[in-house]
Amino acid sequence: MKNDYISEIYEKDKLVLHPYENFNDRGTYNRKLITKSDNIYLYDENGNKFIDGPGGMWCNNIGHGNREIGEAVKNQIEKMDYCSPFSESTEISAELASVLADLSPGDLNTIFFTSDGSTANETALRFVMFYNNILGKPNKKHIITRDKAYHGSTYLTGSITGKDREKNNFDFEKNFIHHLSSPLPYRRPKDQTPEQFCDFLVKEFENKIEELGSENVAAFIAEPILASGGCIVPPEGYYKKIYDVCKRNEIIFIADEVVTGFGRLGHFFSSEKVFGVVPDIITCAKGITSGYLPLGAVLFSDKLISDLKHDSSLFFHGYTYSGHPACCAAALKNIEILKRDKILEHVREIEPYFFDKLNTLYELPIVGDIRGKGLMAGIECVINKDSKEALVLDKAIGSRIDEESIKLGLIIRPLYHICVLSPALIITKSQIDDLTEKLYLAISNTIDQLQKEGLWSNQK
């Protein structure tokens, strides 16, 4: 690309307020300009090639540059671009609803389409409020969530999010939202086994219900693996136990499968196949179209829907783009490709290799924990492996590692002192080798830098 043109684009980009911008240095630096994508790679304006370690934002499941999706979307737009989902139906959204109902566990057969993951979770929460009001339980309103959860960027989903930095300087709902401890085994109290930690978490949930009164608790919402909270895999058996508590107390269990759905853990939905529970509500987005177009969906159980059958109130909730035909066409083609190319089987097969390779990073003195499942992983950096003290510096260690990785042709997702990976699900063994070698070197180079700057020393 010509330099003049690139400068012009950068000038124009200063007009964009990007997500998670800092107003202080806004406009003072240029982001990487991505001009091409293919397979597991992104290319910048100078033709430099990078492994897309986070798979976009946990969403690029079938890989970049798939022309079949483009064709399907083009054909749909040429045939029928848009009509109001409030008053009309389309073949393509009906087809997709039927495919989702088939793929989902249990009796989750009613599908509400949304624009993205935030609006899917917002819909689930608003549905729960509506449901209890209709059922004559206006006090059953409390929502229980967890620290380090991320559920979106609307007022309500921002409120159930448990990440402090996402709440800085915002107002959020406090009256009926409650956060439990993050279920991260690595950071459990020293004197607890993982089993005791699990029991502690379940007890904490039961105590919270008792404190609020089960008649006042409407729902528990959880990502099966907390994604942007640092790729947190709860202790074995946690979900089943929490689910049983929900059932005993008539609390709606909402699984936020925005990241874990559509193959990330080797299944279309992970709640049942990986964690052994059939939620009352599942929300999904991202991988549903592999990120090619924005789309979210909420799947409701037959039980919830039939409980409302006697009532004639309108569910006054909907989006202009609920079930947008082009997005549904992308999703249907994406699901077809995931099945046809046996991509979910590939994830299940390659998962042990992915983690064997990542585990070589334990050789590095600042790598304290490597965790994850399927093709999502978090690498947590610590000052000292025994004390597990988080490696927090003037500038997040994750960002330093990201800068070093980029020099080597790898993009990671830095989350403070954690590096997160969720590459396209089509990644091969040799691409995993390449990714882990680059990351190994990037972390080593970062350690050298920290030592030179006197910011860290190997105390062992």
Ligand SMILES: Cc1ncc(COP(=O)(O)O)c(C=O)c1O
């Ligand atoms: C688990 C989870 N839920 C919900 C969301 C929100 O999705 P969206 O950004 O599409 O609104 C995200 C986004 O990262 C997520 O990771």
